[in-house]
Amino acid sequence: xxxxxxxxxxxxxxxxxxxxxxxxxxxxxxxxxxxxxxxxxxxxxxxxxxxxxxxxxxxxxxxxxxxxxxxxxxxxxxxxxxxxxxxxxxxxxxxxxxxxxxxxxxxxxxxxxxxxxxxxxxxxxxxxxxxxxxxxxxxxxxxxxxxxxxxxxxxxxxxxxxxxxxxxxxxxxxxxxxxxxxxxxxxxxxxxxxxxxxxxxxxxxxxxxxxxxxxxxxxxxxxxxxxxxxxxxxxxxxxxxxxxxxxxxxxxxxxxxxxxxxxxxxxxxxxxxxxxxxxxxxxxxxxxxxxxxxxxxxxxxxxxxxxxxxxxxxxxxxxxxxxxxxxxxxxxxxxxxxxxxxxxxxxxxxxxxxxxxx
Numbered sequence: 001x002x003x004x005x006x007x008x009x010x011x012x013x014x015x016x017x018x019x020x021x022x023x024x025x026x027x028x029x030x031x032x033x034x035x036x037x038x039x040x041x042x043x044x045x046x047x048x049x050x051x052x053x054x055x056x057x058x059x060x061x062x063x064x065x066x067x068x069x070x071x072x073x074x075x076x077x078x079x080x081x082x083x084x085x086x087x088x089x090x091x092x093x094x095x096x097x098x099x100x101x102x103x104x105x106x107x108x109x110x111x112x113x114x115x116x117x118x119x120x121x122x123x124x125x126x127x128x129x130x131x132x133x134x135x136x137x138x139x140x141x142x143x144x145x146x147x148x149x150x151x152x153x154x155x156x157x158x159x160x161x162x163x164x165x166x167x168x169x170x171x172x173x174x175x176x177x178x179x180x181x182x183x184x185x186x187x188x189x190x191x192x193x194x195x196x197x198x199x200x201x202x203x204x205x206x207x208x209x210x211x212x213x214x215x216x217x218x219x220x221x222x223x224x225x226x227x228x229x230x231x232x233x234x235x236x237x238x239x240x241x242x243x244x245x246x247x248x249x250x251x252x253x254x255x256x257x258x259x260x261x262x263x264x265x266x267x268x269x270x271x272x273x274x275x276x277x278x279x280x281x282x283x284x285x286x287x288x289x290x291x292x293x294x295x296x297x298x299x300x301x302x303x304x305x306x307x308x309x310x311x312x313x314x315x316x317x318x319x320x321x322x323x324x325x326x327x328x329x330x331x332x333x334x335x336x337x338x339x340x341x342x343x344x345x346x347x348x349x350x351x352x353x354x355x356x357x358x
């Protein structure tokens with residue numbers, strides 16, 4: 001989970017709604033979005049068409065699988081271990097759904113889960129969970145001073161069977177993703193309050209640290225199409241009390257560990273996710289004139305000005321792009337308050353031309 005924001009701003013990542021336990025038949029044949037079930041709608045003149053994923057409870061951090069149809073997400077579930085308090089983030093388990101709501105099933109049924117990812121083979125998933133560490137405090141996924149120290153990484157088949165544990169320690173391991181060729185897993189680890197990026201082979205071997213910083217808090221790594229460069233966000237512990245916390249988007253060379261900044265405005269630039277063309281990334285930025293309005297932007301690794309993609313009066317966040325570059329998942333607040341009632345939406349971004357063919 002990208003759980004690194006100031007508690008005062010992000011405690012509602014708890015995504016508190018319950019979820020139905022009626023698991024539907026699992027997908028076994030190639031399909032694509034059934035547009036008889038969803039209707040992309042332009043809600044205002046400025047936004048590209050969007051739709052709310054049907055039959056999906058409150059959720060956050062959804063990511064497409066290789067077919068640009070199946071989605072994995074941390075979804076509120078009554079069977080999850082409850083959060084440590086009413087204001088703490090937690091209470092989710094890992095689910096897979098399709099972006100038209102036609103199919104869905106649960107991958108894990110115990111503990112608390114955070115970020116997850118479908119491997120490029122479309123047959124396996126990797127996810128974060130506290131399922132084996134009930135002896136440790138529940139923690140709070142949105143408070144870096146209280147992250148669940150029992151958070152470990154697991155791999156399983158797409159249907160949740162054949163679970164294998166990848167990490168085994170008493171620290172926070174989360175914010176996991178996989179390289180496009182399926183060979184590497186990257187994640188965030190916290191040791192003695194310090195967040196850094198780590199990497200391992202997809203079979204769990206070769207674990208090693210990529211970033212080594214005392215002040216910078218790195219996290220949320222995702223691979224570019226070259227299988228060796230990451231995007232990530234980072235903030236400074238020395239600036240964490242500033243509101244909103246200044247954050248910088250970086251790329252990281254996984255061969256050398258060299259980090260290159262791509263934002264330098266001293267503002268919050270959060271949750272970057274690279275596009276399949278290898279030239280852009282989607283990310284979140286509060287508006288300068290209204291810091292309680294967070295919107296999704298398209299950034300350029302070539303240094304061009306960002307382009308605003310969402311136009312909503314409250315919170316839009318956690319963007320990610322489908323492997324074919326035609327759709328963007330994002331979390332939108334539909335409640336009366338900032339970051340209340342968070343649900344996963346899909347935006348048709350085919351007009352941006354950020355697919356692998358570009």
